[in-house]
Amino acid sequence: ETGVTQSPTHLIKTRGQQVTLRCSSQSGHNTVSWYQQALGQGPQFIFQYYREEENGRGNFPPRFSGLQFPNYSSELNVNALELDDSALYLCASSLEGWEGAYNEQFFGPGTRLTVL
Amino acid sequence: GQSLEQPSEVTAVEGAIVQINCTYQTSGFYGLSWYQQHDGGAPTFLSYNALDGLEETGRFSSFLSRSDSYGYLLLQELQMKDSASYFCAGRGYGQNFVFGPGTRLSVLP
Numbered sequence: 283e284t285g286v287t288q289s290p291t292h293l294i295k296t297r298g299q300q301v302t303l304r305c306s307s308q309s310g311h312n313t314v315s316w317y318q319q320a321l322g323q324g325p326q327f328i329f330q331y332y333r334e335e336e337n338g339r340g341n342f343p344p345r346f347s348g349l350q351f352p353n354y355s356s357e358l359n360v361n362a363l364e365l366d367d368s369a370l371y372l373c374a375s376s377l378e379g380w381e382g383a384y385n386e387q388f389f390g391p392g393t394r395l396t397v398l
Numbered sequence: 399g400q401s402l403e404q405p406s407e408v409t410a411v412e413g414a415i416v417q418i419n420c421t422y423q424t425s426g427f428y429g430l431s432w433y434q435q436h437d438g439g440a441p442t443f444l445s446y447n448a449l450d451g452l453e454e455t456g457r458f459s460s461f462l463s464r465s466d467s468y469g470y471l472l473l474q475e476l477q478m479k480d481s482a483s484y485f486c487a488g489r490g491y492g493q494n495f496v497f498g499p500g501t502r503l504s505v506l507p
Contacts, residue, residue: 286440315495324485324497325441338494372440385431385448385489389440 284309286375286390294396300361303393307354307375314356315387316348317372325372331356332378360395368397400427400490402498409504410476418471418501420486428489430462430469435500436482444471444484473503481505 287306295301307314313332317325327340331350345361354375360367371394374387402422410416420430429448433441445453447462447469459472473480483500490496 317495317497322500324487324500326497327495330495340494374441385429385446386443387441387495389442391440 286373286388288371288373288390288393290393291391292394292396294398295363296398297363297365299363299397300359301363301395303358303360303371303373303395305356305358305373305375305390307356307373308388309354311354311375311377311388313376313378314350314354315374315376316356316358317374318342318367319370319372319392321369328358363397365397368395370394400488400494400496402486402488402496404484404486404498404501406499407502407504409506411506412476412478414476415472415474416476416503418473418484418486418503420469420471420498422467422469422486422488422496422498427464427467430460431487431489432458432460432471433485433487433497434482435485441485476505478505478507 286308289304315330316328319325328342330338334350347359350356370392372389372392374389376387404420431446432444435441445460447453447460452461457474462469483502485500486498488496
């Protein structure tokens with residue numbers, strides 16, 4: 283059983299550019315969530331995908347978008363990057379089926395995005 | 399809206415017991431989870447309370463009182479490796495997961 287992986291580990295972009303972050307969920311998990319974590323703060327929920335469809339979204343603008351694929355991988359896309367987008371981006375996979383399992387999320391190591 | 403509050407820092411010595419409190423305000427709520435995050439690492443799941451009461455997992459226990467919108471994480475027999483940030487998290491309406499701001503635990507020798 284492989285854990286959650288993310289790529290790249292680090293990324294540097296300039297303001298206005300676009301970025302795609304990737305996540306490979308734990309095998310068998312049908313749900314993936316993406317979070318933004320600023321230094322010294324708790325993770326902020328961006329959105330969640332269940333069976334390739336978005337089924338929950340936090341307070342993030344539409345320039346944050348995502349995809350989930352049948353092979354359990356997913357992407358987070360951010361357009362028109364702003365300086366405040368600099369953060370650690372975490373994906374977490376879980377198995378939707380019953381409440382307890384859903385609440386146990388398995389996090390990847392994250393992608394550190396720096397916007398200059 | 400949904401929000402959770404935790405103390406920002408807690409300090410304790412090895413072998414001691416420490417309690418990290420979490421209060422929440424939410425218009426809809428489906429239980430409380432706890433996660434541990436070491437510096438530079440990813441959050442890891444510790445426990446989940448769907449119902450009121452105490453859940454025990456080894457040295458860690460978690461408690462929830464939905465009538466008081468309150469929960470806590472209890473860490474016993476503290477070890478140096480327990481030094482980390484601890485987050486409470488709740489799931490609200492719309493599948494939204496809300497994390498608290500985190501409590502930084504420092505375990506001293």
